[in-house]
Amino acid sequence: MTAFKRFLRNPKAIIGMVILLAATIAAVLAPVIFPQGPWPMANRPFLPPMEQPGFPLGTDMMGRDIMVAIAYGAQVSLLVGLSSTLVALLVGILLGALAGFYGGIVDDVLMRVTEFFQTIPTFVFALLLVAILSPSIQSIILAIGIVSWPPVARLVRSEFAALRNREFVKAAMVLGRSNRQIILSEILPNTMSPVIALASLMVATAILTEAAISFLGLGDPNRMSWGYMIGASRTVIRQAWWMSFFPGVVILLVVLALNLVGEALNDVLNPRLARKGRQ
Amino acid sequence: MNPTLRAILSRAAKAVGVILAIVLLNFMLIRLAPGDAAAVMAGQAGAADEMFMEQLRAQFGLDRPLYVQFFTYLGGILQGDLGFSYRQGTEVSVLIAERLPATLLLTVSAFGFALFFGIILGAIAAMNVGRALDFVISVLSLLFYATPLFWFGLMSILLFSVWLGWLPATGMMTIGAGYTGWDHVVDVARHLVLPAVTLGLFYMAVYTRMTRASMLEVRDMDFVRTARAKGLARGVIVRRHILRNAILPIITLAGIQAGQLVGGAVLTETVFGWPGIGRLAFDALVQRDYQVLLGVFLVTSVMVVVFNIITDLVYRMVDPRIGALE
DSSP states (O other): OHHHHHHHHOHHHHHHHHHHHHHHHHHHHHHHHOTTOSSSOOSOTTOOTTSSTTOTTOBOTTOOBHHHHHHHHHHHHHHHHHHHHHHHHHHHHHHHHHHHHHOHHHHHHHHHHHHHHHHSOHHHHHHHHHHHHOSOHHHHHHHHHHHHOHHHHHHHHHHHHHHTTSHHHHHHHHTTOOHHHIIIIIIHHHHHHHHHHHHHHHHHHHHHHHHHHHHTTOSOTTSOOHHHHHHHHGGGTTTOHHHHHHHHHHHHHHHHHHHHHHHHHHHHHOHHHHTTOOO | OOHHHHHHHHHHHHHHHHHHHHHHHHHHHHHHSSSOHHHHHHOTTTOSOHHHHHHHHHHTTTTSOHHHHHHHHHHHHHTTOOOEETTTTEEHHHHHHHHHHHHHHHHHHHHHHHHHHHHHHHHHHHHTTTSHHHHHHHHHHHHHHHSOHHHHHHHHIIIIIIISOOSOOSSSSOTTTOOOHHHHHHHHHHHHHHHHHHHHHHHHHHHHHHHHHHHHHHHTSHHHHHHHHTTOOHHHIIIIIIIHHHTHHHHHHHHHHHHHHHHHHHHHHHHHTOOSHHHHHHHHHHHTOHHHHHHHHHHHHHHHHHHHHHHHHHHHHHOHHHHHHO
């Protein structure tokens, strides 16, 4: 519990958690507070912010309420951020654990594959995947997951390689436990603290990537997202700055919050590594 | 053999492997797309009729075994044939070759900007650690690290070209101005400022943080204390002893991140109407012109591989120990 308390005392963690809490509340309560959804026309188009009561952020070129759209956009960003990170963690932990535990040829092959995925231009690859699989929230999650696992694999591999010769692992081997049991219940739990800190930074990157994909018009056509809002209104930016300004500020805040939380987690969970900065 | 030459050869062999793997990946992606490969090659947006598709199927031997198809595809690429864009009515390789110089200019400028200012800001922060200047730089880099680059691009257009009127908003040169010589260079440079800063900003933040952390680590090492004890001037210690050692991990990182920089070019070029291959990729995306997308993916991957080899060589120049070890 002491680590948890230290986390809660960290000012970075407090700022980050407050913003994330607000985004989560917006995402969860959006259908309750705004049951009409983000799509219908709510007022005249091109209504500037703070001009009419009830429309603090104004409306877009179709007269849709920007505040409502931002609340619904939080759903997509958080869903894609969390799910794609989950996909990346599953792939990365599996490959990293196998490479680090078995070493030798398994390690060589898996690390070649990891290196390959780190070399290719990941954003272009993600775009290609979404375009070919046809844009939907599932294909976006899959594409972001597929391009983001390599750092996890490298991290888990190095932790496994360091831990596999420690006494408690040797002891488990002598006790006749299977490799699977040793990997899952002896070594893996000990590698989790750097992975958790990395994961929160990955959610941040995933949210940025989702926003960029939607900005380019490849978002899920049935879901309102922050990137889509900016992309759709960029042609009218000279007349209506607010349509692209507010969604961008929200992306910035949420990504900043996740970075702050990730750093605070790093400070608390890995004090030894905290000074080294991050890759 | 000369160790540098041997290193270049081994990197080149690795690069060939990576490029072969990307060709294989492209080949598999074509098969992943909805509809058969002929439909993908014709462009999904219905640019071709049924008879034409039959012709394509026969031409690419889609009735033959997969490995034959793969070698046909690979053979084409080795001859510089990246396919044909039926939407644009041109060879994909021609389309890309036309636009490659603009993208190279943008990415190399952005990279130079990011590295130069990242290292300077990081060094300033590290030398003033714990003071106000350090705090300001750290907060700024945290903000830039979290800013979506396409949004920053739009906002900078709004601020610097719409409101202040200092810089042009889109394109690579003033159309119809017909500048030549030095005027042309200045014109392109003025158009380059906003896109290059937009694309480089995120990486500048990354390098700032890395440099700061790396310098703080090197600062406490014994050889720095020795240099200080010798009575060397502070500036000399910072530049020749601390910075030169602290910079190594940043060069490694920069090489790895080159791929992401090329990806960011798609967004930057879309925002600023920059006539490079990123813009080409966006147009292809809108039209689902998969042949062009696959070509862009292949070419950008090759760019990354070449970039990695260059950073590797730079690394050797900065750190002579590497060559000596081999």
